[in-house]
Amino acid sequence: MGVTIKDIAKEVGLSVSAVSLVLNNRPCRISAEKKEQIFAIAKRRHYIPNQAARSLVTKESRMLALILPDIENTFFSSLAKRIEDCCRREGYMLLIANSNDSYEQDKNLLRSITARGVDGLFMIVSNESYQYKAKLIQQLKHLPIPYVMVDRIYEQLSCDKVLYDNEKGAYLAVRHLQEHGHTRIGCVVNTASNNGMLRLKGYKHALEERGIEYNPCYVTEGDYRFESGYEAASRLLETDITAAFVSNDMMAIGFLKKLYELGRQVPKDFSLVGYDNSLSPFVLGVQLTSVAQDPQLLGEEACRLLTNRLKDKDTPPSTICLPPQLVIRSSVEPPLHSPDCI
Amino acid sequence: MGVTIKDIAKEVGLSVSAVSLVLNNRPCRISAEKKEQIFAIAKRRHYIPNQAARSLVTKESRMLALILPDIENTFFSSLAKRIEDCCRREGYMLLIANSNDSYEQDKNLLRSITARGVDGLFMIVSNESYQYKAKLIQQLKHLPIPYVMVDRIYEQLSCDKVLYDNEKGAYLAVRHLQEHGHTRIGCVVNTASNNGMLRLKGYKHALEERGIEYNPCYVTEGDYRFESGYEAASRLLETDITAAFVSNDMMAIGFLKKLYELGRQVPKDFSLVGYDNSLSPFVLGVQLTSVAQDPQLLGEEACRLLTNRLKDKDTPPSTICLPPQLVIRSSVEPPLHSPDCI
Numbered sequence: 001m002g003v004t005i006k007d008i009a010k011e012v013g014l015s016v017s018a019v020s021l022v023l024n025n026r027p028c029r030i031s032a033e034k035k036e037q038i039f040a041i042a043k044r045r046h047y048i049p050n051q052a053a054r055s056l057v058t059k060e061s062r063m064l065a066l067i068l069p070d071i072e073n074t075f076f077s078s079l080a081k082r083i084e085d086c087c088r089r090e091g092y093m094l095l096i097a098n099s100n101d102s103y104e105q106d107k108n109l110l111r112s113i114t115a116r117g118v119d120g121l122f123m124i125v126s127n128e129s130y131q132y133k134a135k136l137i138q139q140l141k142h143l144p145i146p147y148v149m150v151d152r153i154y155e156q157l158s159c160d161k162v163l164y165d166n167e168k169g170a171y172l173a174v175r176h177l178q179e180h181g182h183t184r185i186g187c188v189v190n191t192a193s194n195n196g197m198l199r200l201k202g203y204k205h206a207l208e209e210r211g212i213e214y215n216p217c218y219v220t221e222g223d224y225r226f227e228s229g230y231e232a233a234s235r236l237l238e239t240d241i242t243a244a245f246v247s248n249d250m251m252a253i254g255f256l257k258k259l260y261e262l263g264r265q266v267p268k269d270f271s272l273v274g275y276d277n278s279l280s281p282f283v284l285g286v287q288l289t290s291v292a293q294d295p296q297l298l299g300e301e302a303c304r305l306l307t308n309r310l311k312d313k314d315t316p317p318s319t320i321c322l323p324p325q326l327v328i329r330s331s332v333e334p335p336l337h338s339p340d341c342i
Numbered sequence: 343m344g345v346t347i348k349d350i351a352k353e354v355g356l357s358v359s360a361v362s363l364v365l366n367n368r369p370c371r372i373s374a375e376k377k378e379q380i381f382a383i384a385k386r387r388h389y390i391p392n393q394a395a396r397s398l399v400t401k402e403s404r405m406l407a408l409i410l411p412d413i414e415n416t417f418f419s420s421l422a423k424r425i426e427d428c429c430r431r432e433g434y435m436l437l438i439a440n441s442n443d444s445y446e447q448d449k450n451l452l453r454s455i456t457a458r459g460v461d462g463l464f465m466i467v468s469n470e471s472y473q474y475k476a477k478l479i480q481q482l483k484h485l486p487i488p489y490v491m492v493d494r495i496y497e498q499l500s501c502d503k504v505l506y507d508n509e510k511g512a513y514l515a516v517r518h519l520q521e522h523g524h525t526r527i528g529c530v531v532n533t534a535s536n537n538g539m540l541r542l543k544g545y546k547h548a549l550e551e552r553g554i555e556y557n558p559c560y561v562t563e564g565d566y567r568f569e570s571g572y573e574a575a576s577r578l579l580e581t582d583i584t585a586a587f588v589s590n591d592m593m594a595i596g597f598l599k600k601l602y603e604l605g606r607q608v609p610k611d612f613s614l615v616g617y618d619n620s621l622s623p624f625v626l627g628v629q630l631t632s633v634a635q636d637p638q639l640l641g642e643e644a645c646r647l648l649t650n651r652l653k654d655k656d657t658p659p660s661t662i663c664l665p666p667q668l669v670i671r672s673s674v675e676p677p678l679h680s681p682d683c684i
Contacts (some may be wrong), residue, residue: 046484047483048456048457048486060525061458063454063458065621070423071413071419071422071423071426071438072416072419072420072423074414074416077413077419078414080413080440081413081414081440081442082414084413084440084442088442088447093439093450093451094439094440095407095437095438095439095455096413096437096438096439097436097437097438098422098423098426098433098438100423100426100427100430100434105430108435109435111390112405112435113437114390115390116403116405116458116459117458139388142388145392175640257677295489309355
């Protein structure tokens, strides 16, 4: 164990409360000489103030926390870094905790992080927590510190929220394929996630707008991982689709791998649009068109909401819905031999 | 603010210390009926025990911390996830903090995380902290909690350490290229990092063993990012090298991109070995041979060292040096028109 105020008090021959007053720069009747002596001992013996004790007094820790679902997912690790940058600029440290996309972990982390005396929280709920929405909403409602829901939100909960418009993003992707003449468009989507459901909604919306009937054979599930994109391609490429909207870049690269194995070239034989815009530099020979959700912007808005909330607890909560951007590269071309090409 | 013990005491009509004894399951003379009443109020009003206050009493938080240099680097985010998995199995929560590869952040995080009353620490120092080694060693030496240095270590510091053998890994990579007949082998390395220096040492070791003179024109710097691999390739591919050892996969993919642009195929025209074995599934058309450092194993060993240390403070510290594995894929072939091909 490190040196305590008690140890310093003993060495300098003063009471614990006197030393505490000096080290916390509180007014007291200690001589300048003794004060100097106390600081010298604290330095020499590497005294670290006990934040647990100090938090009880100051009620402020200058520490914020972020609960995220998957630290290995490049979108979230990138977002975590942006949030941390913003926090540092505002004079806060950031503690990060990984829920492993589990409701149980969300519940436990909320409990224990709150109890550690952080000043505020960025919350990205796990996908599993959508099944336990009512319970988690109760827990969040009674959280003793301010918090912001980031990226994945509960519409029913009244609190500060910031997210990207997922439905709009998918709509932009599919419309782009349609504008190049594609009508038989595959879709790889994760309907276990709320954002995935919204992306499917965007896909359907773009079809409806052009009077194209929804064909369930063209839609398949993926879990946002590389392998599931590869497997989704195996299923979808047995149909007559000429293009696909794959709802994240990691799966799009799995999809590309399958296309490559089948000898089908992008964009000559097949068109593809991804989501996240996170992995394009890794893809050799293919410039993937993708829907970008800038983690920088999301992180900055989240940080702004939370730090404002810390300053002013009484303004009504706000929801910020950021517009995604379609980043057009060369992975989309008109379909081969297509009579209805625009 | 949440409900406090004081609020509960007021509602139930007992003293604060009586309520505290009940909620902490300490022996006391409160009636079973009153006890039940206290727990019921605590539940109804969503009472969360103040961990700051509790830590002062129990001296144990069941919380560990991990300081890492770059949460966006896939090796570290993957390692963080593995460490978190192990901690959870052992009944600990993990808090993660990102130092952004800065000494200033290492220093501040060490101070503030220690003060938050975590039980122990996994420390991956920033690259910058190698320039401030003496200072950081002093700070670590006086840390009031047990810690383990992970992946990047200070040899001078007596503490628990776990790392991969970087010199050996590079040696295996270069020897593999030599065994396929390559003698003019490029090297992309980050000498600003300790592990990079060790990888360069391994490269030189393999050359020496074959009596090949070290040619500084074949060696260039990279900072572990995609772009720097691409730029390193621009420089090295103007020499007469027939193969390259690129000291992480991210740079190897940048290197591949340049090869691709120049119309040179791997492995037909050029052989390549990477490091980390982290990105191979993303590379289309190229199966990259790479040196694997399994984050799972590193995380497990780190966790074992720290939890053992928490149980027994007196055993002498140990250093575990894990052997890297060369994962052979198809990115290495004998050089074209090479008379000295084996």
